[in-house]
Amino acid sequence: MIVDMDMSLEKKWLGEERAKVAVKSLCRRNIQAEYFSTRYEALEAVLKRIPPGVTVARGDSITVDQVGVIPELNRRQQNKIIDPFRWDAEGYYIDSVEAREQMYREAFSADIFLAGTNGVTMDGKLVNVDGYGNRVAAMIFGPKKVILIVGVNKIVKDVDEALERIHQLVAPLNAKRWWLKHHEEDKADLPCVKTGRCVECVHDSRICSFTVIIDGTKASNKDRIYVALVGEELGI
Numbered sequence: 001m002i003v004d005m006d007m008s009l010e011k012k013w014l015g016e017e018r019a020k021v022a023v024k025s026l027c028r029r030n031i032q033a034e035y036f037s038t039r040y041e042a043l044e045a046v047l048k049r050i051p052p053g054v055t056v057a058r059g060d061s062i063t064v065d066q067v068g069v070i071p072e073l074n075r076r077q078q079n080k081i082i083d084p085f086r087w088d089a090e091g092y093y094i095d096s097v098e099a100r101e102q103m104y105r106e107a108f109s110a111d112i113f114l115a116g117t118n119g120v121t122m123d124g125k126l127v128n129v130d131g132y133g134n135r136v137a138a139m140i141f142g143p144k145k146v147i148l149i150v151g152v153n154k155i156v157k158d159v160d161e162a163l164e165r166i167h168q169l170v171a172p173l174n175a176k177r178w179w180l181k182h183h184e185e186d187k188a189d190l191p192c193v194k195t196g197r198c199v200e201c202v203h204d205s206r207i208c209s210f211t212v213i214i215d216g217t218k219a220s221n222k223d224r225i226y227v228a229l230v231g232e233e234l235g236i
């Protein structure tokens, strides 16, 4: 029997078609990219790229958590992990502000930096906006390899669409998350947290301080960045 209200098959098809285009575009820009139908396939591929003995640093990423990379690395016990985003059961940071700051800096000399991304354009650009800058900075320079795990929901037409999506959807939801789930009280006062809309604020606690567009890498740096595009809705 046909269940016409369930559009999951059609959405899967569309996500895959869009991902195929994005993968080709990324590769043209010297960014290695692969498509995986599920998060489980992506997890397997990502783990294969993390050999024993290397140091892995992570950026804040709901996608990385949804795919389950860090728990699996912890279970294997073969890598040093720099993880400034460890929370207790109540969502409070386990590490002090000073310790996290230290980890942000240590991440630059890690072998692998693991994160998500805010937007991937169909023509292969990676678009990210950061409040503190540690994530986007490590994507650009420092760690020898960068592994980004990205759901197909992050694929957009172009940079303009990526920035619109980030400011109107990603940033407000993230700021709300940091306030509600991780007790960052200063975020409660942000205009986007109060109204759900970005007003391009200049608030002291703004989370949109650094906008970084990765257009690609030089041939000498080819495949430093690897993108695992996943045919699922992941992250924000």
Ligand code: SF4
Residues within 6 Å of the ligand: 167, 168, 171, 172, 175, 190, 191, 192, 193, 197, 198, 199, 200, 201, 202, 203, 205, 206, 207, 208
């Ligand atoms: S209101 Fe400010 S913090 Fe919120 S999304 Fe816009 S620029 Fe970012």
